Structures are given as structure tokens and as C-alpha cells.
Amino acid sequence: MEIVINRYVKKTSVEGPGNRACIWVQGCPIKCDGCINEHMWNIDKGISMDIIDLSNIILSVEGIEGITILGGEPFYQPQAVYLLCKIAKEHNLSIVVFTGYTIDKLQQSDDKWVHKLLSITDLLIDGPYINKYQDFNRPWIGSSNQRYHYLSHRYKYLEKSIQNIKNGFDIRISPQGEILINGMGDINKLKKNIFKNIL
Template identity: 35%
Template sequence: MRIAGIVQDSIVDGPGLRFTVFLQGCHRSCLGCQNPQTHDPNGGVEIPVSELVAEMRSNPLTDGLTLSGGEPFEQPAEALLLAKAAHESGLNVWCWTGSLFEDLLDKGIPVQQALLRELDVLVDGPFLLKERTLSLPWRGSRNQRVIRVQESLEQGTVVLLES
């Protein structure tokens, strides 16, 4: 898996104590992105998923895994393995993407759809500088949604996480 970095004890990338993985590579290059160093798909470092899993599991206080970026859905097979390992460890899984939930569900390739189905919460939509806000939890611009993935899949409509 090509990553830009990890944070072992994040308190800003979802609720509780998070193991956050910043995946390397994003074709969007949103104006004002807070992680522009993650855009180059050839940047960062290559780390085996097994090493990330071991590090994630090394802290018994970790509440969840956060997949950020870059764009996690540009490395869906690796992100899926990591998400499954997190669930096997009893952790919840949050993911940030510039894509829309509906597009991933309806137009994503099978491994992207599998990753989507493995998530608990998805923060979707591109960062839009003109919609930038610091007042909404878990998102950087007003157009982004915080989606309860499993409930959305069960109900066949987007179910938002109330904060």
C-alpha cells in the first residue's frame, strides 16, 4: 500500500482514538486541499498492509481506523484489506473520499463497491474551497456529507450521521 503517513493516536479523524492512514495518490487536486502532498501517486512510501495491520493492532486503546488521503478509493484493494482487519479487531472504520456515495455504489468497480460496503462511516464529496467551513464536524466544506454506510445500504437511501 502506498501511503503518505499514519497517525497512531488521532483525535480529529473521527470519534475516539483513531489509527489514521493517509493514502498516497489523488487525481482530484482540490483547490485548498489540506493534504496536497498526498496527490502524487508516486510519492509517499510503500508499506505492506500486514505491517499497517500489526501497527494498528498494537495499541489496545484504539477505537477505530480512519482511511484518509489522498483518495482511499484509488487503492481500494489494499484499503479493503485494512478495513476488514480493523473490523476483525472490533474497530469501526471511517473513510474520507472526494467521490459521492451514490457514484461509488452505482458506478464503482467491484473492489471499490466492496470497500464501500466494509465501511461504517463515509465522508463523501470533494473539498470545495468556496464551501469551506470550520463549524461542521468531520468535514471541511458544506457540500460534504457524513454518511452511515451500513444503514444507507440497508435502507436504500443515504442516512446521515447526526452530530
């Protein structure tokens, strides 16, 4: 089976607890005002990858404690995302999923794959990005309406200490000279500073 993604990063420390592989899925029907990933809305503009091939890439990475799925909207392709996460979980990797839906909305879904994906998610971060609630004071998320849901015991220990984790960015430069950024914070300020310091 195939999953449609925008990109993946094999290891990063700014998209959830510890070092993680991250997969940005392609396609999002939510279309939040102010979304910085508008180029991930149209599923037809993504890259189709075989789930086994993608999981093999992830499983070959050393020193990660889990995978993070973001996008795009992971619950737009719940079966494919579930199957990928299931393989990761079978190899003791933890699962963090970001969604623009609220958990209540997902729990009311009549799609069994939505429930299966929720059932193996350790940490769900829910809610749409809302521009007027922009807030970078909590880790990994951009607006104050978004919430952390500890759906298993794996990250329960973070419940009281999550405020101590700082947001950050990873910046990579590809061999082709592209600047690839991931993480959370004031991206516009970051871009201005990068160019100010490079030029």
C-alpha cells in the first residue's frame, strides 16, 4: 500500500520528545488561515511511497525513539498512516501524531482506520492552527488552542514538565543548495535572520 507524503526527515530533535524520524504527509482539507504548509494541502502534489519502503528507511535510522507524523493532515489518509505507524510500533518506536481535527471529532468518526490510528498513538497533538492564538511558548505547536493528549503511558511523564521543553528549528542545506527547515517558532523572523546573516 502507498502513502502520499511531502517529505521525511530521518532524525530531528524538534518535532516531539527525543530524537525522531518525521514524516510530513501530503493533503489537508482543513485549510487553516495562516498555515505555513499550504503547499501540503493538495494530495495530488505529493509523493507516493510504498509503506514498506518508507518503514525500512525509518527502521534503518539509529538513535531515534519514535516517529512523528505531521503535514498535511495525517487523518486524511488514516489507513496508510496507521499501517506505517503499526510497523514502527512493532519495532518499539513511539508514535506522535499532529492533527488539525480535535480529538472529539476524531472519536466520533465512523472510519475504523481513524480509531486504529488513535489506538496506537502515544501522543496526539490536536486542533487547527488559529492565527489569532499564535503562541510559540509550548513545544512543537503554534497556537494556544492546540492540546497534548497522552493516549498511552509512554509520554505521561511529560504531563507536568512539558513547559520546560523549548521550541527550536533544525536547519539543513541540501547538496543542491536548498535550505530545509523544520521545527516550531517564528518562521518569518528566522527567515529574515538567516538572510541577514548570509548576505
